[in-house]
Amino acid sequence: MSEQSSAAAPAAGGATLATSIAAREHAPRKSRNTVWGRFRRHKLAMVGLITLLIFCITAALAPWLAPHDPNFVDIRNIKQAPTSDHWLGTDSAGRDVLSRLIYGARISMSVGVVAVSIAACIGILIGLVSGYAGGRLDSLLMRFTELVMTFPTFFAVVIMVALVGPNVFNVMFVIGIFGWTGIARLVRGQALSLREMDYVLAAHALGAPDRRILLAHVLPGVAPHVMVAATLGLASAILTEAALSFLGLGVQIPTASWGNMLFAAQSLDVLEHQWWLWIPPGLAISIAVLAANFVGDGLRDAVDPRMQVG
Numbered sequence: 001m002s003e004q005s006s007a008a009a010p011a012a013g014g015a016t017l018a019t020s021i022a023a024r025e026h027a028p029r030k031s032r033n034t035v036w037g038r039f040r041r042h043k044l045a046m047v048g049l050i051t052l053l054i055f056c057i058t059a060a061l062a063p064w065l066a067p068h069d070p071n072f073v074d075i076r077n078i079k080q081a082p083t084s085d086h087w088l089g090t091d092s093a094g095r096d097v098l099s100r101l102i103y104g105a106r107i108s109m110s111v112g113v114v115a116v117s118i119a120a121c122i123g124i125l126i127g128l129v130s131g132y133a134g135g136r137l138d139s140l141l142m143r144f145t146e147l148v149m150t151f152p153t154f155f156a157v158v159i160m161v162a163l164v165g166p167n168v169f170n171v172m173f174v175i176g177i178f179g180w181t182g183i184a185r186l187v188r189g190q191a192l193s194l195r196e197m198d199y200v201l202a203a204h205a206l207g208a209p210d211r212r213i214l215l216a217h218v219l220p221g222v223a224p225h226v227m228v229a230a231t232l233g234l235a236s237a238i239l240t241e242a243a244l245s246f247l248g249l250g251v252q253i254p255t256a257s258w259g260n261m262l263f264a265a266q267s268l269d270v271l272e273h274q275w276w277l278w279i280p281p282g283l284a285i286s287i288a289v290l291a292a293n294f295v296g297d298g299l300r301d302a303v304d305p306r307m308q309v310g
Contacts (some may be wrong), residue, residue, distance in 0.1 A: 035224070038302040045298020051291035059105040068096035070103040071254045082276055089276035091264060093254075100256035101280050107257040108288065111172050112237040116230045118176025120183055124226060127187025128214050132195050142188070149181045157240060158249060166249045168257075175237050183229050190222040224303040228296055235292035242285050258285050 039045055058065060067087070074094035082089045088097040130141040160174045194200060195218065203213050244250035245259025246266075253260055258281040265277035 035302045039298050042298035042301055044294040045301075048291035048294030048298070051287060052295060055105050055109055055288055055291075058102055059109050062102045062106055066096075066099035066102045068099045070095060070099040070256050072096070079274055079277070081274075088280050089274070091261075091277055095254075097261075097276055097280060100261060101258070101284060104256040104258045104261060104281065105284070107168060107251050107255065108238050108241060108259070108285070111168065111175070111241040111251075111257075112234045112292075114172040115175035115179060115237040115241075116233045118173065119179035119233060120226055120230050121180075122177065123180035123183025123229075124187055124219070124222070126180070127184040128191050128218060128222070130184070131188040131191025132210070132214055132218060134192075134195075138188075142185075145181050145184050148178070151178075153178050154240065154243070157244065158247070161244060161249045166244070166252055168251045168255070171241055171244055171250050175240050179233055179237065183226060183233070186225055186229055187222050190225055191218055194218045194221045224299075228299045228303060231292055231299055232296035235289040235296070238285065238288055238292070 072095060074090065077086070077090045077094045079092055080086060080090040080094075086096050086098065088101065091097055091100070126141050126145065130138045130145075157174050157178055160178075161170060164170045164174065197217075200213060200217050203217055208216075241250055241257065242259035242262070245257050246263045248260075248263060250259050251257040253264065261281040262278055262285075265271070265274070265281075270277050
């Protein structure tokens with residue numbers, strides 16, 4: 001009996017060791033199949049995320065990072081080329097371009113974030129109610145969504161901003177109320193699928209109120225897809241704000257934004273001889289939009305269930 005016990009002990013120890021080794025080998029693979037693990041493997045998405053974080057930190061620390069007051073007018077240094085005192089030169093009013101570029105990040109990024117948040121809230125509400133309720137309410141809400149989608153979005157935004165007045169808060173609001181349709185249709189499609197899941201049907205059979213089912217069971221299922229759409233919408237909102245400001249319908253001078261910096265630099269003489277007035281804000285807009293698109297692509301790949309295999 002003792003010989004059998006002594007023989008079984010090494011076997012048990014070997015089995016335990018093999019189990020622990022297998023668990024260690026499985027752990028990295030499991031971590032690689034999480035959403036964050038798949039997102040980290042997307043190199044361009046990580047570059048985009050770091051870039052957006054740099055823009056956000058720069059915007060938050062603008063009073064400490066800007067070398068000059070962005071609205072200080074110095075008529076002695078009008079359209080001065082870059083120097084050691086003004087690294088990106090000065091504009092037509094003698095204001096420091098670098099300082100205005102840094103403060104412009106505050107406006108452009110905040111407009112993008114707030115506008116996308118407004119659009120996401122409207123889209124999630126309409127999409128959840130439409131997809132979960134179904135029937136006539138679903139048909140009514142989707143016809144309304146399609147009606148809004150038929151308007152040329154940019155021209156509708158231009159008309160609304162012209163009516164309510166061009167300032168940063170109106171720009172945020174108008175971009176938000178015209179940018180929710182894609183999110184609503186996306187959320188509706190996911191809600192239609194999720195409401196047929198067993199755990200949702202079980203919650204309904206147990207008498208859970210519809211509000212609790214929507215918030216506790218359906219909303220978490222659509223949240224990753226909304227994050228992807230919102231990230232891609234951030235790029236669109238930044239571009240729309242820049243276009244409105246370029247047309248003189250967005251953020252008004254002297255408040256600095258990347259769009260109105262381009263608006264102030266649209267003459268032929270500036271384009272040919274004062275590159276520092278239009279290249280920096282143009283690059284900032286391009287980099288921010290590309291970074292947001294890279295992050296959106298990375299999130300889309302990370303939340304795709306087909307990417308969990310392997």
